[in-house]
Structure formats: structure tokens, C-alpha cells
Amino acid sequence: MSNITTIFWREAVKIFRSKSQLFSSIIQPILWLALYGISLNSFLTGMPVFTGFSYFSSLVPGVIALTVLFTSLFGGIGILFDKIFGLIKEIAVAPIARTDIIIGKALGSQLRSIIQVVLVLIGGFILGASFTYPYTPVLAYIGLLGLIFLMGLGFTFFSSMIAIKLTSFEGLNAIMSLLTMPLFFTSGALVPIPAMPEPLQFIAYVNPVTYTVEGMKALLLPYTPGFSMLTPDLMIPLSFIVLVGFTIVTLIGAVYLINRTVLI
Amino acid sequence: MGAIIEVENLVKKFNGLTAVDSISFSVEEGEIFSLLGPNGAGKTTTINILTTLLKPDGGKAYINGVDVVKDPNQIRHMIGVTFQELVLDSNLTVWETLDFHGRLYNIPKTERHKRIKELLSVIGLEDKAKKLTKTLSGGMKRKLEIVRGLMNNPRVLFLDEPSLGLDPQSRITIWDEIRKINRSGVTIFMTTHYMDEADRLSNRIAIMNRGKIVAIDNSENLKSQLGKDLILLKVAPEIKAKTVEILNTSGLLKEIKETSTGLILSSIGKGSAAIPKLIKKLDEQAITVESIELKRPTLDDVFLFYTGREIKEGNDWMRNLTIMRRTGRLIR
Ligand SMILES: Nc1ncnc2c1ncn2[C@@H]1O[C@H](COP(=O)(O)OP(=O)(O)OP(=O)(O)O)[C@@H](O)[C@H]1O
Ligand SMILES: [Mg+2]
DSSP states (O other): OHHHHHHHHHHHHHHHHOHHHHHHHHHHHHHIIIIIIHHHHHHHTTSTTSOSSOHHHHHHHHHHHHHHHHHHHHHTTHHHHHHHTTHHHHHHTSSOOHHHHHHHHHHHHHHHHHHHHHHHHHHHHHTTOOOOOSSOHHHHHHHHHHHHHHHHHHHHHHHHHHHHHOSSSTTHHHHHHHHHHHHHHTTTSSSOGGGSOHHHHHHHHHOHHHHHHHHHHHHHSOOOBTTBSSOHHHHHHHHHHHHHHHHHHHHHHHHHHHTTSOOO | OOEEEEEEEEEEEETTEEEEEEEEEEEETTOEEEEEOOTTSSHHHHHHHHTTSSOOSEEEEEETTEETTTOHHHHHHHEEEEOSSOOOOTTSBHHHHHHHHHHHTTOOHHHHHHHHHHHHHHTTOGGGTTSBGGGSOHHHHHHHHHHHTTTTOOSEEEEESTTTTOOHHHHHHHHHHHHHHHHTTOEEEEEESOHHHHHHHOSEEEEEETTEEEEEEOHHHHHHHTOSOEEEEEEOGGGHHHHHHHHHTSSOEEEEEEOSSSEEEEESSOHHHHHHHHHHHHHHTTOOEEEEEEEOOOHHHHHHHHHSSOTTOSOHHHHHHHHHHHHTSSOO
16 A cells, blocks of 8 residues: 555656646646537527536536546556656566556546546636536535546556557557547537437447546436436446446556566 | 675577576675676666566576565565666656655655665755756766665665766766765676776676676786786788687787787787797788787776677667766757
């Protein structure tokens, strides 16, 4: 445990040191909200599926998920940086399990995600988001943090696997855009899942981001047929089950790979 | 004192290339041991195996009796390492760099902080404790890396080309630090391709070439093995073989080695007395001698003698790249 804390500590120091990076990474989600959200808001709000809340408000969970997705897909890439700049060697000659490196780094990435999500939420409220909270606001936000934490961990472990296998930055950008865009657009972040064409719906069901977005919607917005995937009582536990599963599977994958790869 | 590092028939291959070719040696506790060799000799690969970063393809290596393959974690507690290339996180301060390292070894906070202060005063960087490592000069970075390896009080400190890319002044201060560390009881295993560094610093030197250790002894013995005097002889390449044949029959020479640039002869008696006789003999066989030189053997000659090549030869741009990275002129 203390080894995980050590790796996490270095990540935390670096996060708070490069505040500009922290802020610049929320520019994109805020722009999504401000430009895409506000411009479509007057056009879509009032459609039958958006009763009792604005389209803009329904976009906030999606944009939060996008923020976490981006940060997590790059979170694991820190391992590639450490490999290329040799920093991994300092850790590799120390008496520390490689699993601890994976977990410590991933927790660091979640710290970054959570700070960003709080900032995006604040931005959302300033721009006019309002939620109905089917349960209570406190439960909603605890649940929301849990969902993004799990999804973030899962995708950080996933990107760690990529980082362990890569030996240069070549091809990294292509891999990242090939992952982010499809994961985002098939998650229900922009378009309600019941409103998607069938093949896309099928992809949405196997996309872990869907369960974060739909879980958040179930915590923040009223249940609406045609908008919600399932009733909140089903959606929220299902989201947690799927995301816990996703996190465990990716963790096992990353641990398997790092223990079988020469890191230098 | 006994051996602290023991290596037996160690082998490491990289897709067909044998980087370390069945080497054996041992390092005594408390000594400064240098692995001297040109680019690609296999020095870093050897260190990587001893420091548990790479698994060997054959042979055995022990540190303090512990097998490096079977019990890497126990080895990691006993060693400190400074890598060939710069391995400093540019986003951490000097203090944080050492603090992070101490945490990696689970050193309790008060002890850790005490140790950091001690080590910073050793290298005179106390006033830079709160500065980011990227603001340090190349020499300071190297010193910081060296003492970082001491945070966990290692038995053996591995230094891979500790003075690579530094100016002469910084090199000398690095040497002083290494001696100081050694006097405090830490065994030093270092690599270098600088003759003077190996010569001045180490108790014993192993000369490594193309994956093999070709000679191992202290600097004085290595030199005296070549005889008191060395004769460096140059002839046109096409008559080299014939020259060697003739010289072999002279009865004046202990050994003849061909190198890329000429021949190295070690004489049985006094070199100055042998030279006129050799020239006469070659002259009789119509061999034109381009130049002939008599000198006391230096470590350079020892190296040339055992490897047939000068240490400076080889792929220089790779080294320059490393130096640039080290001094921050490239990536950082
Ligand atoms: N990871 C690797 N994959 C393939 N070949 C490698 C690898 N590491 C080293 N080699 C090869 O093994 C040989 C020995 O390399 P090594 O780095 O040990 O040499 P060295 O003595 O440290 O050289 P230098 O003075 O340039 O640092 C070289 O030919 C090198 O190209
Ligand atoms: Mg090397």
C-alpha cells in the first residue's frame, strides 16, 4: 500500500505543479458545453424527451464523461513517458512491485480527473445547468464521483496496457483519436440511447462510457422514456456493476502485461 | 574482505547479437571496480543484469551471495544505481527527487529528511533544494543522480559512465564525490570509456570488448603485463602479415598484436635496444617501416593491445545523442 502511495505522491506533486495543464484540459469540455450545448439548447429543449430539464443540462453528464475519458486515456501514457525518458528505471531498480506502479499512477490520474470534473460542473452551473436529483443531491454527487472514478480507473489501466506495449510516441495520436471519438459518440453523451439507430445502440451497450453517462443521468435527471436507457433503480446498480467489471478486467490486463514486459 | 559481486559465465543476447558473451569476474567488497570498454562493448547490459533490469540468457550473478535472477527484490535493497542517461524528473525539485527516491525504499520520514540534508550537503546543493531539477547544470544533475543512489544506504553503488558529457572541471569534482562515497564503505561498480577515469579512480579494471572481458587487473599490472616498453610500428597494410612473420622469428619480442592502425610489440629486453635490430631485420627483407615509436605503456595501449582497436573508434553520433540528452540540449 505504501508503495502505491509513493507513486501516487509523485503524480499528485506534478498535477499541482502544472496547473496550466490542469486548466487547459478543461477548456475543451467547457467549449463543448458553451458552443454545442447552448447552440442546440433552444432548438432541442421542449422536445418530448426533454421534459422537466433542458437539453443543455442533459449534456453535462456527457461532457463530464468526455473529460474523464480524455484524461484517463492519457493517464496511462505517463508510463510511456517514463519509459522513453528512462524514469521508469529508477522505479524498476527499487524494491517495488510493478502492480503498485500501475495502481499508483492510475490513482494519480483519477485525482486529475476529479479536479477537472468539479471545475466542469462549476462551469456547467455558471452556464445554466440545473438538475432535478431523483434521489438527493448528496447521493447524486457521491454516486457521480464513484462512477467517474471507476470509469477513469478502467480507462487508465486500459491506456497503461497500450503504454506498456509501445516503445515510442509514434502512432499514439492515431490510437487515441481512434478510441476517444467512437467511445464518446456511442455513449449517449450527445444523443439519448433510445434515439440512436439500432447498430449504434448495440455499440452503446458494450461501451463502458455509456454506463457512466447513463448512470450520471439517472442520478441527476428525471426518468424519461425515450431519453433514459433504464429506470434509475436498475440503471445505477447496473452502471456500477459494469464499471467495476471493466476496471477489474483492465487492471488484470495491465498487471499481466507489465509483469511480462521488459520496461527498459 | 570477500567478494561482494560474483559473476559466472554471464550471457545476454538481443535477437542474435551476443551483447554479453559469457563473462566471469568478481568484485571485492570496498573496492572501486571499473568496466572499461568502447561503445557497444556490453557495459550497460552487464549493469542492467546486475541491477535486475534485465534477465540474463545464461550464467549466474550474485550480489552479497544473493542471486540477481532468483531474488531481485533483495538485490534492490542492497544497491544504488546511476544510469548512463539522465534519469531525473524535470518537474520535481531537488528535494522532491531525493524524497521520492527515499519513499520508494519506505524510509521513514524523519530518517528520510535527515538523509536528504546529509546528501545535499555532500554535494553542496543545499541552497538548490527547492529548485526544479531542470534548472540545474549538467554537473549538478549528475551529482544529484549519484547521491540519489545513496538514499537507501546501498552496499554497492552502480555508476554507468558517471562523467559522460561533463566538462573537465565537473569530471574532477565527480571523481572526488565517488572517492568520498567509496571511503564511506560503499563498493563502487562503474563503467567508463575514459582511460584516465578508470586509471585514476579504480582499484581494478576489467577491459570489455564485444561482449567479452579481455583483461582484468589493477592499472599497474595491466600496464606491466605489456612489458616495460612498448614499440608501436606502422607499415603499409598489404605487408602487415609478412612483417608479423618476420618479427616472429626475431626472438626479441614477447608478443605481437595487430591493431587497426599498426602493430604493437612488447619486447623481451629493453625496447630501445630492440628497435635497431628489428629495423635492420625488416630492412633485409625489404620491408619499409613507416614509423616506429617507443613508449611506456599507458592504459590506452593496454586497451589497444587487448582489443585491437582504439577506444575512441566507433559510433560517435549515438554517444553525442546521449550527451545531448544528458546535458539537456536535446529533449529537455
Ligand atoms: N534493448 C536492446 N535491444 C537490442 N540490442 C541491444 C539492446 N541493448 C543493447 N543492445 C546491443 O547490445 C550491445 C551492447 O550494448 P551496451 O549498451 O551494453 O553497450 P555499452 O558498452 O554500454 O556501450 P556504450 O558505451 O555505447 O554505452 C550493443 O551492440 C547494443 O546495440
Ligand atoms: Mg552503455
